[in-house]
Amino acid sequence: xxxxxxxxxxxxxxxxxxxxxxxxxxxxxxxxxxxxxxxxxxxxxxxxxxxxxxxxxxxxxxxxxxxxxxxxxxxxxxxxxxxxxxxxxxxxxxxxxxxxxxxxxxxxxxxxxxxxxxxxxxxxxxxxxxxxxxxxxxxxxxxxxxxxxxxxxxxxxxxxxxxxxxxxxxxxxxxxxxxxxxxxxxxxxxxxxxxxxxxxxxxx
Amino acid sequence: xxxxxxxxxxxxxxxxxxxxxxxxxxxxxxxxxxxxxxxxxxxxxxxxxxxxxxxxxxxxxxxxxxxxxxxxxxxxxxxxxxxxxxxxxxxxxxxxxxxxxxxxxxxxxxxxxxxxxxxxxxxxxxxxxxxxxxxxxxxxxxxxxxxxxxxxxxxxxxxxxxxxxxxxxxxxxxxxxxxxxxxxxxxxxxxxxxxxxxxxxxxx
DNA sequence: ATATTTGTTAACCAAATGGTTAAACCATAA
DNA sequence: TTATGGTTTAACCATTTGGTTAACAAATAT
Numbered sequence: 001x002x003x004x005x006x007x008x009x010x011x012x013x014x015x016x017x018x019x020x021x022x023x024x025x026x027x028x029x030x031x032x033x034x035x036x037x038x039x040x041x042x043x044x045x046x047x048x049x050x051x052x053x054x055x056x057x058x059x060x061x062x063x064x065x066x067x068x069x070x071x072x073x074x075x076x077x078x079x080x081x082x083x084x085x086x087x088x089x090x091x092x093x094x095x096x097x098x099x100x101x102x103x104x105x106x107x108x109x110x111x112x113x114x115x116x117x118x119x120x121x122x123x124x125x126x127x128x129x130x131x132x133x134x135x136x137x138x139x140x141x142x143x144x145x146x147x148x149x150x151x152x153x154x155x156x157x158x159x160x161x162x163x164x165x166x167x168x169x170x171x172x173x174x175x176x177x178x179x180x181x182x183x184x185x186x187x188x189x190x191x192x193x194x195x196x197x198x199x200x201x202x203x204x
Numbered sequence: 205x206x207x208x209x210x211x212x213x214x215x216x217x218x219x220x221x222x223x224x225x226x227x228x229x230x231x232x233x234x235x236x237x238x239x240x241x242x243x244x245x246x247x248x249x250x251x252x253x254x255x256x257x258x259x260x261x262x263x264x265x266x267x268x269x270x271x272x273x274x275x276x277x278x279x280x281x282x283x284x285x286x287x288x289x290x291x292x293x294x295x296x297x298x299x300x301x302x303x304x305x306x307x308x309x310x311x312x313x314x315x316x317x318x319x320x321x322x323x324x325x326x327x328x329x330x331x332x333x334x335x336x337x338x339x340x341x342x343x344x345x346x347x348x349x350x351x352x353x354x355x356x357x358x359x360x361x362x363x364x365x366x367x368x369x370x371x372x373x374x375x376x377x378x379x380x381x382x383x384x385x386x387x388x389x390x391x392x393x394x395x396x397x398x399x400x401x402x403x404x405x406x407x408x
Numbered sequence: 409a410t411a412t413t414t415g416t417t418a419a420c421c422a423a424a425t426g427g428t429t430a431a432a433c434c435a436t437a438a
Numbered sequence: 439t440t441a442t443g444g445t446t447t448a449a450c451c452a453t454t455t456g457g458t459t460a461a462c463a464a465a466t467a468t
Contacts, residue, residue, distance in 0.1 A: 028232035042417050109313055111374040118378040153397050160368035170315040174322040193357050201405035246447050
C-alpha cells in the first residue's frame with residue numbers, strides 16, 4: 001500500500017502558498033481562493049489536504065515559529081558569554097530577518113489575535129526557556145563583569161531592539177522619512193550599532 | 205435651520221464602539237454588526253454617519269494616531285536635555301499605554317497592512333519630525349555629553365525599548381512564562397529600568 | 409487487464425457580510 | 439397644529455467566502 005503519488009508535493013506547494021498569503025494578510029485578511037491561486041491549484045485541494053482554513057493556518061503558524069525559536073535559543077542556550085551572545089545574536093538576527101521579512105510581525109500579530117496559540121507552540125520541541133540565560137546574567141553581574149541588571153529585562157531589551165524595527169517598518173520609514181534603500185542601510189548599520197549600544201550599557 | 209438633535213452624540217458613541225472593535229480585531233477582523241451592537245444601535249446608523257466601513261476605520265485610525273503623535277513629540281520637540289527627554293518619555297509612556305493598551309499594536313498592524321495610510325497621517329497637524337532631535341543629539345555628542353551615536357539610531361532604540369513590549373505582550377508573557385500581574389510588575393519596573401539602560405549606554 | 413485507491417476539478421451551497429431602502433419617528437420652526 | 443428635515447429601524451439585497459459534492463483522472467495493486 002505505497003503512497004499513490006501523481007502529485008509531486010502538492011501539499012508542500014499549498015503550505016508555501018499559504019505561508020505567503022497568511023504572513024502578508026493575516027488569518028482574517030487571507031482568502032482561501034487567493035492561496036489556491038498562489039499555489040496554482042483548485043480551491044478544493046486546500047480542504048483535501050488541510051480540511052479547514054484554521055488547520056491550514058495552524059500548520060503555517062507552527063512552521064513559522066519553528067523557524068524563529070532556534071534564533072532565540074541562540075541567545076539563551078549556548079555557552080558563550082553574555083557579551084558574545086549579544087554580539088552574535090544582534091548581527092545574525094538582522095540577516096536572518098531579511099530572508100523572512102514578514103515572520104516576526106506575523107507571529108506577534110496572530111499571537112495578539114489569539115493568545116491561546118501559545119499553548120500549541122509550547123509543546124513544540126525547541127521551545128525557548130530563559131532559565132539558563134537568567135542564571136548566566138546573575139552570575140556575570142555577581143562576578144562584576146556586568147553592571148546590575150535583571151536577566152528578564154536584558155532579554156526584553158535585546159529582542160526589543162532587534163525585532164521592533166522589523167515589526168514597525170512602515171512606521172519607522174514614515175517617521176524617519178526614508179525609503180526602502182535608506183531603511184536597509186539603517187538596518188545594516190544596526191548590526192553593529194545595536195550590540196554596541198547594549199554592551200555600552202551593561203558592561204562594567 | 206438649527207441642527208435637529210434628538211440624538212445625544214450617536215456619532216461619538218459609534219466612534220467609541222468602532223475604536224474598541226477595530227483596535228482589538230483590526231480592519232479585516234472587525235464586523236460592522238459587532239460595532240453596532242457595541243454601540244447599542246442599528247447597523248444602518250454606521251453607514252448613515254460614516255458611509256462605509258473604510259471611512260469609519262479611517263476616522264478611528266486618524267484619531268488613534270492623533271493620540272500617539274504628541275507622545276512622540278515629547279521626545280522630539282521640547283527643550284530639555286537628551287537625558288531628561290529619555291527619562292521623561294520612558295516613564296510617561298508606560299503610564300500612557302496602560303490607558304490605551306491596544307493603541308500601538310493597532311497602529312503598527314494597520315500601517316503594515318496598508319502603508320499608504322501614512323500619507324493620510326502626515327497631513328495631520330502635530331506630525332512628529334526628527335530634525336530637532338537629530339541636531340540636539342549631534343550637538344550633545346560634540347560637546348562630549350554623550351558618547352558618539354546617531355540621532356536616528358538613538359530614536360529607534362528609545363521607541364523600540366518602550367513600545368515593543370506592548371506590541372508583543374503575548375509573546376513576552378509566553379516566553380517569560382508570566383501572567384498578567386507579572387507582566388504589569390515587569391512594565392512598572394521598566395519605567396526606570398529602560399531609561400537607566402539607555403542613559404548608561406549613551407552618557408559619557 | 410481491471411478493480412481500487414488517491415488526486416484533482418468544476419459546480420454548487422449555506423452562511424456571513426457590507427451596504428441599501430423605504431417607512432417610521434421625533435424635535436423644532438412656521 | 440402641522441409641515442419639515444434630520445434620525446432611527448427592520449427588512450432586504452448582492453456579493454463574498456469557507457466549505458462540500460459528485461464526477462473524473464491517474465496511479466497502484468491484484
